[in-house]
Amino acid sequence: MSEEIDAEIRTTHVLDLAAEGKRLDGRGPDEYRKITIEPGFVTTADGSALVRIGDTAVVAGIKLEPGKPFADTPNAGVLTTNAELIPLSSPTFEPGPPQPGAIEVSRVVDRAIRAAETIDLTRLCVTPGEKSWVCYVDMHVIDHSGNLIDTSLLAALSALTHAIVPAKRFEIADADYPLDIQHYPIECTFVRLGDAIVVDPTFDEERSAQGRLTVATDEAGHVVAMQKGLIGAFSPDDVKDTVRRAFRHGDELRARARGGAP
Amino acid sequence: MGSVGAKEVPVLLSPEGLRIDGRKLDELRPLSIRAGALHQADGSAAVEWGANKVLAAVYGPREVHPRHLQQNHKAVIQCRYNMAAFSVDERKRPGLDRRSQEISKVIGEAFESVVFVEEYPRTSIDIYIEVLQANAGTRCAGVVAASVALADAGIPMADLLPAVAVGKVGGAIALDLKKEEDNFGEADLPMALVPQSGRLVLLQMEGHLTEPELAQALDLGVKGCREIYEQMKRALRERYAVGPTAGASS
Numbered sequence: 001m002s003e004e005i006d007a008e009i010r011t012t013h014v015l016d017l018a019a020e021g022k023r024l025d026g027r028g029p030d031e032y033r034k035i036t037i038e039p040g041f042v043t044t045a046d047g048s049a050l051v052r053i054g055d056t057a058v059v060a061g062i063k064l065e066p067g068k069p070f071a072d073t074p075n076a077g078v079l080t081t082n083a084e085l086i087p088l089s090s091p092t093f094e095p096g097p098p099q100p101g102a103i104e105v106s107r108v109v110d111r112a113i114r115a116a117e118t119i120d121l122t123r124l125c126v127t128p129g130e131k132s133w134v135c136y137v138d139m140h141v142i143d144h145s146g147n148l149i150d151t152s153l154l155a156a157l158s159a160l161t162h163a164i165v166p167a168k169r170f171e172i173a174d175a176d177y178p179l180d181i182q183h184y185p186i187e188c189t190f191v192r193l194g195d196a197i198v199v200d201p202t203f204d205e206e207r208s209a210q211g212r213l214t215v216a217t218d219e220a221g222h223v224v225a226m227q228k229g230l231i232g233a234f235s236p237d238d239v240k241d242t243v244r245r246a247f248r249h250g251d252e253l254r255a256r257a258r259g260g261a262p
Numbered sequence: 263m264g265s266v267g268a269k270e271v272p273v274l275l276s277p278e279g280l281r282i283d284g285r286k287l288d289e290l291r292p293l294s295i296r297a298g299a300l301h302q303a304d305g306s307a308a309v310e311w312g313a314n315k316v317l318a319a320v321y322g323p324r325e326v327h328p329r330h331l332q333q334n335h336k337a338v339i340q341c342r343y344n345m346a347a348f349s350v351d352e353r354k355r356p357g358l359d360r361r362s363q364e365i366s367k368v369i370g371e372a373f374e375s376v377v378f379v380e381e382y383p384r385t386s387i388d389i390y391i392e393v394l395q396a397n398a399g400t401r402c403a404g405v406v407a408a409s410v411a412l413a414d415a416g417i418p419m420a421d422l423l424p425a426v427a428v429g430k431v432g433g434a435i436a437l438d439l440k441k442e443e444d445n446f447g448e449a450d451l452p453m454a455l456v457p458q459s460g461r462l463v464l465l466q467m468e469g470h471l472t473e474p475e476l477a478q479a480l481d482l483g484v485k486g487c488r489e490i491y492e493q494m495k496r497a498l499r500e501r502y503a504v505g506p507t508a509g510a511s512s
Contacts, residue, residue, distance in 0.1 A: 004334075100363055100364070100366070100367040101367075103360050103363045103364055103367075104364050104367055104368075106360070107360060107361070107364045111468050114468075115468045115469055115470070211375070211463075213465070218470075221472055221473070222470040222471060222472060223467065223470075223471045223472075223473070223476050224468070224469065224470060225467055225468050225469075226451070226465060226466060226467035227368075227465070227466050227467075228368070228462065228463070228464060228465035228466065229367075229368060229371060230371055231371050231374045231375045232375055232463070233375055233456055233459065233461035233462060233463045234461060234462050234465065235459075235460055235461045235462070236460070236462065236477075236480040236481065236484060238461075239462065239465065239476075239480055240473075240476070240477050240480065243473055243476055244473070247473070
């Protein structure tokens with residue numbers, strides 16, 4: 001019960017601040033928290049990255065294994081994306097099968113990677129209809145302080161950018177080679193707090209939010225994916241405005257994901 | 263979308279600007295809505311929309327199961343969107359896959375944005391959506407059906423939720439995609455509108471759209487939703503009409 005009361009007080013405070021154009025951590029409405037990207041964080045993976053946005057941290061690891069292409073796409077490799085919201089990262093996560101929240105993060109990140117055609121899956125085909133690479137993108141949320149979607153995609157993209165196809169180990173080619181990245185999708189998440197719509201919400205802001213909107217853009221000026229979540233509503237003008245803001249942030253974050261250095 | 267597939271892309275838009283089924287870009291598929299289609303549920307609806315057949319049932323407000331989901335200050339809305347094994351070309355394994363779970367979540371959240379949940383603390387309002395025959399746009403058909411079912415159950419809410427998907431086919435923004443258009447189209451953007459406020463409570467998107475195209479798609483979707491809204495209201499009036507012309511359903 002005390003947890004409920006605490007949440008109620010925080011929500012009121014977050015909304016009161018938002019009405020004055022302020023945020024709990026002093027940021028402006030269109031400002032991300034500090035972002036750090038650490039590529040190659042896990043050496044057992046074929047590609048990996050630890051990404052922090054403020055106090056939120058996600059480790060993404062890529063594993064490539066030989067497998068079989070799907071029957072309806074005999075000339076393409078297979079891409080599998082999964083997010084684990086492990087109980088270590090938040091008192092709100094419980095052990096067990098993935099909850100709707102984890103499934104949503106996985107699917108929204110997966111949608112951006114797929115729709116943007118981030119990797120050319122046809123290049124992951126070894127023998128049409130018989131053998132192809134299966135590319136597993138696993139995201140582990142290790143510290144949940146809000147905005148899991150943006151952090152997870154940034155981690156996945158950074159990991160993919162530095163991934164090496166282990167062709168030698170599996171005796172498919174004489175040498176390993178880098179995974180070919182064609183496009184760089186970036187997701188920007190906004191929440192409504194009263195009349196304000198702020199980017200990169202913290203855990204408290206998400207809990208206070210009257211609607212969440214994620215916009216994924218690519219480097220060529222396309223919106224490639226969107227997802228409205230949580231309880232709340234956005235007008236078409238709100239959506240158009242967040243799309244403009246997402247393009248602006250997208251360019252900045254993209255440069256970071258590609259370079260990896262701060 | 264579907265670019266990996268080896269199949270040949272059909273011509274989706276004629277030189278005259280007509281779509282594969284002869285529709286104009288801003289034209290909906292034929293839609294029929296029947297309120298009160300089921301007998302056991304507190305509220306229900308059957309929707310046939312193009313080649314989609316979707317049922318929705320609402321139970322509640324009633325006791326919450328499982329108990330720990332109960333909320334002291336409001337009702338919880340539990341939504342289950344499910345596709346029948348035979349609803350698609352290749353048999354679908356029964357039960358909720360990840361797609362269905364995600365759709366259930368966003369639809370539940372959309373309804374919690376309009377239903378007056380504070381009126382029924384410590385209860386559950388259960389929404390069941392069953393797709394019997396699928397032909398693109400099933401989540402929108404599900405929202406339309408569930409919305410009419412909620413009204414049929416007498417659950418107080420701010421408004422009905424008309425829903426429709428807008429997409430891009432043959433380079434043009436088009437309303438209410440059917441299966442072939444969805445499979446080979448360049449973008450898909452389902453949405454649900456609160457007509458009174460003009461705000462969207464469900465919005466998803468996948469594909470490739472520029473900023474102006476996205477703005478056009480939003481405007482077209484809102485227009486489509488307003489058309490569907492009229493049909494939803496008509497279905498409810500038919501169900502509760504009195505007098506010699508009253509509907510005989512149920």
